[in-house]
Amino acid sequence: AGLILQLAEYHLLRDDADQALLRLREVEELTSTTAADELVLRARKLLSQAYASKGDYEKAYKHLSDYDGLAEKFKGAKVAQKLRAITTTWELRVAEAEKEMLRLRNAELENISHHDYLTGLANRWYLQQEMEAKSHQTQMSLMIIDIDYFKLINDRYSHATGDEVLRHCGSLLRDFCPTDAVAARFGGEEFVILLPDTDLQDTRAQAEQLRHRFETYHWSDLAKELKVTVSIGIAHRSEETKMEAVLQLADTRLYHAKRSGRNKVASTL
DSSP: OHHHHHHHHHHHHTTOHHHHHHHHHHHHHHHTTSOOHHHHHHHHHHHHHHHHHTTOHHHHHHHHHHHHHHHHHHHOHHHHHHHHOOOSHHHHHHHHHHHHHHHHHHHHHHHHHHBOTTTOSBOHHHHHHHHHHTTTOSSEEEEEEEETTHHHHHHHHOHHHHHHHHHHHHHHHHHHSOTTOEEEEEETTEEEEEEESOOHHHHHHHHHHHHHHHHHSOGGGTSTTOOOOEEEEEEEGGGOSSHHHHHHHHHHHHHHHHHTTSSOEESOO
């Protein structure tokens, strides 16, 4: 119930009263038969704020009144009065500290929503946002990297080993990328790198370096006789009018590299 209350506070901070109300109703169900006094008090206060945000002041006043009554019941009149009064320097500092903690938690939640949990790279949603934001740039290249025979790695060595391979791929890509590039896990064993200020020739050279780095990496530390290679398709912004088309072109070239024997870079068909 406490975690759900934090989510409700997060939604209120983002002016999403409807989602906050959904969370608060869940809290009411969880605390209706318990003695979670502080949780009940917080829920009532947040309900009042949520309804006030929606302009339903009648319900807002009702829940505020309930809050007052519960405060009297659970804490006594003296404590209830103290809960509502934020006049002392100490109380103001507590309020500011709570606000800062909520801000940091929201920042953490936002960071989590932008990144892939397994590799630590950007996720597909964040990559698409970056592609849209950089769509006006003409000097922009894109790589699509796919792990060769990844299903066989899972089948032969186990899915746990496959997950470790993905984690190490994330580390390799992070170390490889310049600070202004975006490396993302696109899905499964497929990754995308967005490279600003590069032409197709430079991108191909970098892709060859990356392919070689994967080929010579010490994969056998993860599992005996394990070898991992990648196929890479690349495309440049100048070849298409839209970034989605550049992505599609790189994807087509990726599959050309795979059909040509894998462990290759393809910049043409």
